[in-house]
Amino acid sequence: MSTLLAEDDVLYRQHVHNLLMQHLPQFGPVYTASNGKEALELSRQHQPSFVLMDIRMPEMTGIEVARQVWSERPNTRIVFWSHFADEVYVRELHKIVPPQTVYGYLLKNCTDEKLVSAIQAVVQDEQCVIDREVRGVDSRSQNKITGLSDAEYEVLIDIALGLTDQAIASRRFLSRRGVTNRLRNLYDKLEVSNDQIESDEWGTTFSLRARAIRLAFKRGLINAQLLDEEEVQLDHWLSRYRLEPLD
Structure with missing residues (x-):
C-alpha cells in the first residue's frame, strides 16, 4: 500500500x-x-x-x-x-x-x-x-426547495460574470423568456425577493441580480476561484465574436 x-x-x-x-x-x-x-x-x-x-x-x-x-x-x-x-x-x-x-x-x-x-x-x-x-x-x-438545478446554477454563473440577458440567451441557446424563467427560479431559491424593500422616495432598494450574486457568495455557491475558471470558458465562447485586430 x-x-x-x-x-x-x-x-x-x-x-x-x-x-x-x-x-x-x-x-x-x-x-x-x-x-x-x-x-x-x-x-x-x-x-x-x-x-x-x-x-x-x-x-x-x-x-x-x-x-x-x-x-x-x-x-x-x-x-x-x-x-x-x-x-x-x-x-x-x-x-x-x-x-x-x-x-x-x-x-x-x-x-x-x-x-x-x-x-x-x-x-x-x-x-x-x-x-x-x-x-x-x-x-x-x-433539497428541492433550496438546491439549485444545473440550469439555475448556469444562470447564476452567467450573471456573476456580468452577462446580459441577451448574451445568456445566446450562450445557453435559450429564448429571452427562458432566461427570465431561470432567473426567477434562482431568485426564489436564494430568497432574493424577500430582501426587497420599496420606498416612495427611491422605489425598489435592491438590484435582484446583484443581490443574488451577493447571497450566492455568502452561501458558498460561487467563489473567486470558480469565477476565474469560468472566465476562461467564457473567453473561449466570446472569442468567436471578437474581431481580429487590424494590421
Missing part, C-alpha cells in the same frame, strides 16, 4: 506527513505533492491506494485531480481535507464520485485524532466520513 498527500501549504503538509508516519505507518510509503498538477503526476506514477488532498491548490483543484484519478482508478480512497465547506465543492463532488466509492471530506479545524480516525475509517473500514458542516451544506444542496 502507498499514500499520496497533496497539500500546497508546507506546514500543513509536513504536519500531516508526520501524523501518518506516527500513527499509520502501514499506509506508507507517503508521496507528497505541493500542487494539483504534481499530485496527478504522482498518482499516475505510483498509483496509491489512498489520497489525502486539499481542495484548493495551485495548477489544478483537488476536485479536478480527483476526477482524473477516479476516471482511471475508481476504487482509490480519497479524503478531501479543506478549510472550506463551500457548496460549489459539494456540488462538484456529487458529479464525480463513482458509484460505491468510499471517500471522506473533513475540515482542517478538526483534531489530529479525528483526522487519523477518519482516514482509518475510509481506508480500512470502507466507510464514508463527512464532516457535520459539510453534511449540512450537502443537505441544502440536494
Whole structure:
C-alpha cells in the first residue's frame, strides 16, 4: 500500500506527513505533492491506494485531480481535507464520485485524532466520513426547495460574470423568456425577493441580480476561484465574436 498527500501549504503538509508516519505507518510509503498538477503526476506514477488532498491548490483543484484519478482508478480512497465547506465543492463532488466509492471530506479545524480516525475509517473500514458542516451544506444542496438545478446554477454563473440577458440567451441557446424563467427560479431559491424593500422616495432598494450574486457568495455557491475558471470558458465562447485586430 502507498499514500499520496497533496497539500500546497508546507506546514500543513509536513504536519500531516508526520501524523501518518506516527500513527499509520502501514499506509506508507507517503508521496507528497505541493500542487494539483504534481499530485496527478504522482498518482499516475505510483498509483496509491489512498489520497489525502486539499481542495484548493495551485495548477489544478483537488476536485479536478480527483476526477482524473477516479476516471482511471475508481476504487482509490480519497479524503478531501479543506478549510472550506463551500457548496460549489459539494456540488462538484456529487458529479464525480463513482458509484460505491468510499471517500471522506473533513475540515482542517478538526483534531489530529479525528483526522487519523477518519482516514482509518475510509481506508480500512470502507466507510464514508463527512464532516457535520459539510453534511449540512450537502443537505441544502440536494433539497428541492433550496438546491439549485444545473440550469439555475448556469444562470447564476452567467450573471456573476456580468452577462446580459441577451448574451445568456445566446450562450445557453435559450429564448429571452427562458432566461427570465431561470432567473426567477434562482431568485426564489436564494430568497432574493424577500430582501426587497420599496420606498416612495427611491422605489425598489435592491438590484435582484446583484443581490443574488451577493447571497450566492455568502452561501458558498460561487467563489473567486470558480469565477476565474469560468472566465476562461467564457473567453473561449466570446472569442468567436471578437474581431481580429487590424494590421
